Amino acid sequence: MKKLVEIKDVCKIYNPGENEVRALNHVSLTIGEGEFVAIIGQSGSGKSTLMNMLGCLDTPTSGKYFLHGQDVSHMTDDEQSDIRNREIGFIFQGFNLIPSLTALENVELPLIYRGVGKKERDRLASAALKSVGLAKRMTHKPNEMSGGQQQRVAIARAIAQAPPILLADEPTGNLDTASTKEIITIIKRLYHEGRTVIIITHDPGIASQAKRIITISDGMIKSDIINPEYKDEI
Amino acid sequence: MGTFGEYIKSALSSIRNNKGRSFLTMLGIIIGISAVLVVLIIGDGMKATVNSEIDSMGASSISVTLDDTKTDKRFTRSQLKAIEENIDGIYGISPSFTVWGNANSKRGEGFELFITGGSESSETASGIKMLHGRYYNSSDVEDGKQVLVVSQSFARNIFGYEEVVGETLDVTAYDITKEFMIVGIREDTPMDIAFSSYGEDIILTADGPYTSLAEAYGFDMDNMFNSFTIYLDSENRNEVLGKARSVVENVTGLRGENAVKISSGSGFDETTNSILDIITSVVAIIAAISLLVGGIGVMNIMTVSVTERTREIGIRKSLGARTSSILTQFLAEASILTFTGGIIGIIFGITVSFIICKIIDFSFSVNPVLVAAVVAISTSIGLFFGIYPAKRAANLDPIEALRNE
Numbered sequence: 001m002k003k004l005v006e007i008k009d010v011c012k013i014y015n016p017g018e019n020e021v022r023a024l025n026h027v028s029l030t031i032g033e034g035e036f037v038a039i040i041g042q043s044g045s046g047k048s049t050l051m052n053m054l055g056c057l058d059t060p061t062s063g064k065y066f067l068h069g070q071d072v073s074h075m076t077d078d079e080q081s082d083i084r085n086r087e088i089g090f091i092f093q094g095f096n097l098i099p100s101l102t103a104l105e106n107v108e109l110p111l112i113y114r115g116v117g118k119k120e121r122d123r124l125a126s127a128a129l130k131s132v133g134l135a136k137r138m139t140h141k142p143n144e145m146s147g148g149q150q151q152r153v154a155i156a157r158a159i160a161q162a163p164p165i166l167l168a169d170e171p172t173g174n175l176d177t178a179s180t181k182e183i184i185t186i187i188k189r190l191y192h193e194g195r196t197v198i199i200i201t202h203d204p205g206i207a208s209q210a211k212r213i214i215t216i217s218d219g220m221i222k223s224d225i226i227n228p229e230y231k232d233e234i
Numbered sequence: 235m236g237t238f239g240e241y242i243k244s245a246l247s248s249i250r251n252n253k254g255r256s257f258l259t260m261l262g263i264i265i266g267i268s269a270v271l272v273v274l275i276i277g278d279g280m281k282a283t284v285n286s287e288i289d290s291m292g293a294s295s296i297s298v299t300l301d302d303t304k305t306d307k308r309f310t311r312s313q314l315k316a317i318e319e320n321i322d323g324i325y326g327i328s329p330s331f332t333v334w335g336n337a338n339s340k341r342g343e344g345f346e347l348f349i350t351g352g353s354e355s356s357e358t359a360s361g362i363k364m365l366h367g368r369y370y371n372s373s374d375v376e377d378g379k380q381v382l383v384v385s386q387s388f389a390r391n392i393f394g395y396e397e398v399v400g401e402t403l404d405v406t407a408y409d410i411t412k413e414f415m416i417v418g419i420r421e422d423t424p425m426d427i428a429f430s431s432y433g434e435d436i437i438l439t440a441d442g443p444y445t446s447l448a449e450a451y452g453f454d455m456d457n458m459f460n461s462f463t464i465y466l467d468s469e470n471r472n473e474v475l476g477k478a479r480s481v482v483e484n485v486t487g488l489r490g491e492n493a494v495k496i497s498s499g500s501g502f503d504e505t506t507n508s509i510l511d512i513i514t515s516v517v518a519i520i521a522a523i524s525l526l527v528g529g530i531g532v533m534n535i536m537t538v539s540v541t542e543r544t545r546e547i548g549i550r551k552s553l554g555a556r557t558s559s560i561l562t563q564f565l566a567e568a569s570i571l572t573f574t575g576g577i578i579g580i581i582f583g584i585t586v587s588f589i590i591c592k593i594i595d596f597s598f599s600v601n602p603v604l605v606a607a608v609v610a611i612s613t614s615i616g617l618f619f620g621i622y623p624a625k626r627a628a629n630l631d632p633i634e635a636l637r638n639e
Contacts, residue, residue: 057552057633078556085554096549096636100251112240113554157553 001032003069004164004196005054010063010073012049012219023049024060025219031198033164036191038199038210038227046219048169051200055088055167056080068164085113089158091187093170095150097142097157103129104138107157114161128156132186148179155186159195166190168199172206184209241559245567252539259535260575262528267579267612268586269521274604275587277514279596284506286597294468295359296475297497298327298482299461304493310456311445313485314353317462320481323470326355329459331444333451335407339392346437347405348429349382351444358465367399367418370443374417378445383418385426388438412450414442525611528575529619536568536623547627548635561628568620569613576612580605 012024023046031037041047052058053065056072057080065073072083089110090096097106107125116124129138132152142150151171158166168187172180188209191197199210207213211230215223249256300307309317309329318327331351338344356362357369370381382403389398401416420441429437448455466474479496483489540547547560584600591598 052633055552057636078558081551081554081556084552090552092636096545096552098546098549100247109550110553112237113550113556113559115237 001034003030004033004035004067005029005031005198006064006066006069007053008064008066010053010060010065012046012053012058013061016061022219024053026063027216027219027221028063029214029221029224031196034191034194034196036188036197036211037214038201038207038212039214039216040201040204040207041216042202045217047200047202047216049219050216051167051169051198054165054198055090056083081113085110085161087163087165089161089163089166091151091154091158091166091168091171093173095142095147095154095174097150097153099142102139102141103134103145103153103156106142106153107160110157110161116161124160125156128160129153131159132156146179147175148182151175151179151183152186155183155190159190164196166195166197168197170201170203171199172203173201180206237559238562241563241566242570244563245570248539248543248567249570255535255539256571259532259571260578262531263525263572263575263612263615264528264579264582266521266525266528267576267608268583269524270518271580271583271604271608272587272590273518273521274514275584275598275600276590276596277510277518278601279587279591279598280514281507281510282597282599283595284510294466294471296464296466296471296478297461298464298478299495299497300486300488301493301495302460304491305488307460307486307488307493308457309459309462309486314459314462316485317481320485321464321474321477323466323474324355325358325465325467326353327462327464328352328354328356329444329462331447331453331459333405333407333447335405337392337403337405337438339401339403345392348425348437348439349405349447350439350441351447352441352463353444355465356441356463359463362423363421365419365421366397367416369418369420370441375443375445378443378449380412380414380442380446380450381417382414382440382442383420384416384440385438386419386422387426388440389419391436391438408451410451525615529572529615532568532572532616533619533622536564536620537626539567540564540623540627543627544630544635544638547630548632548638551630551632552636557628560630561624564624564627565617565620568624569616572616572619573609573613576609579612580608 007027007029010024010027011022014021014023025046027050039047039050049058053060056067056075059075060073063073064071067083067087072080075083098109101109104122104125107128108121111121111124126135126138129135132155134149134152134156137145137149137153142153145153166187171187172183175183184206187197187199197210199206201207208227208229211227213223213225213227214221300309314327314329318324321327329352333349333351335347335349336344337347350356353375354370354372362369365386367383369383370379373379374381384398386396389396392403393401396419398416398419402413403416404411404413423439426439429439445455448458464474464478475496479494482494488494550560588598590596
């Protein structure tokens with residue numbers, strides 16, 4: 001298995017000095033291409049910091065982060081933007097859709113920043129929306145859709161430009177049981193289509209859907225196991 | 235360009251989504267731009283109206299001078315005649331020559347006299363109005379006759395009544411005394427009015443043929459004048475201005491020496507114009523302050539908008555928007571607001587100035603360069619006042635921005 005994410009001895013320290021907070025304390029982690037990983041931890045465990053780090057939204061205080069073999073631990077803001085655009089599809093707890101844009105326009109956003117032309121953008125965005133079952137909702141705005149539908153738009157946005165990593169931060173945290181099932185099914189399907197999926201969650205029920213479970217606590221990795229209960233079915 | 239078009243599109247959609255607020259923001263620009271435009275257009279109208287009033291007075295003059303730093307030549311009498319014949323559309327030309335003298339008449343005592351010598355075309359100078367008798371004519375000039383045209387206050391002061399045609403007086407200047415005959419009485423000119431408040435001494439004025447004055451007091455007429463005035467109707471002004479230089483240079487043989495200075499006119503309309511320009515600029519500057527306030531309004535609203543849309547900015551950044559993408563989007567938004575405000579302001583300003591010009595009967599015209607400049611200015615106001623909020627937006631930390639509710 002090819003290494004996709006390689007974190008070596010990473011620390012993230014807030015407020016360096018007397019009241020310093022070690023959000024990540026010498027964390028090392030390797031994730032290969034095509035893995036399905038859940039990172040589970042309580043709030044304050046450092047999992048959000050880890051997710052920001054993995055998503056190139058933040059840089060480590062010390063240590064190295066290699067993404068696709070490229071050192072991304074010390075990049076400028078614009079370089080990070082480009083990496084996020086190319087490598088990472090985010091799925092957030094709060095969906096993070098832009099309310100004034102239609103579903104289609106929201107899905108097109110990362111493609112705009114990549115410089116994809118209008119026609120190709122339309123094609124990719126509608127294909128992505130179709131693949132999450134929203135072919136009929138393309139011109140709807142977020143507030144005209146249910147939470148589950150909004151999260152599906154967000155997933156379409158994350159996969160529209162086919163990034164190697166899907167990074168899902170509590171993707172079902174705001175959803176009811178039915179929608180949660182629906183979203184998990186879609187995420188599993190994406191994994192089966194060959195994407196690398198990383199889910200960050202505090203919910204053991206969600207984590208147990210993944211093939212590999214990493215537990216984080218106090219900024220350190222406590223366990224990293226292959227999920228014995230994993231069912232390889234959708 | 236494609237990507238830039240997308241930023242414009244998203245700026246437009248954000249403006250559309252906040253119609254009320256966008257309009258209020260534009261209102262400041264609309265008022266500022268239209269205020270500046272109204273002032274400038276009405277200023278132009280005022281100038282055009284005043285100028286056409288001046289022109290409708292009919293008489294106008296152009297003065298021609300030989301630059302004595304470039305040449306020591308003087309106009310000879312025959313050159314003056316040749317110049318006069320070679321410029322079409324003029325009443326005539328007149329050299330100017332003044333004599334301060336002392337005059338005695340049979341009835342009056344000695345008094346100071348200021349005599350302006352010229353040619354018969356001086357009669358057409360603005361402000362000359364005959365009351366009795368006649369102005370000196372071409373044969374007076376040609377033959378150097380000792381005649382004078384005196385002012386109304388001259389007649390009143392010296393003779394006690396106005397109808398003094400045919401009276402004689404002795405004028406002493408440069409220790410030479412000559413007898414002159416009065417052939418006409420004219421109304422007082424501004425010069426008489428100026429002299430009347432000169433002091434205790436009464437200074438009176440009279441006009442006479444430059445030939446006779448020069449002859450009488452021993453001047454060499456072929457070597458004394460380095461300037462003259464062209465009298466003409468203001469309708470022919472531009473045409474004459476265009477031709478005068480080459481005629482003068484040809485006649486005097488000064489071609490290519492840049493020694494002939496032409497000053498367009500009595501200076502009256504120039505002075506008036508420059509005063510009007512100053513008034514217009516002062517008022518325009520005051521109006522421009524409202525434009526500045528409008529610009530600050532744009533900055534204010536854009537800052538609020540950035541704060542409100544912090545989360546949106548975070549989302550865009552997480553999806554790969556660079557700093558410059560966000561900057562462009564918000565700058566585009568600010569410029570579109572002010573550009574649109576500018577266009578509306580122009581339409582509004584032109585309409586208002588048209589109405590005002592109609593009401594107060596000023597001539598109305600719109601200078602296209604002015605309109606283009608106003609559009610450019612209003613767009614750059616957007617860029618300038620948009621920079622601060624746009625930079626704030628662009629430099630937001632995506633993690634912080636995403637956390638924002």
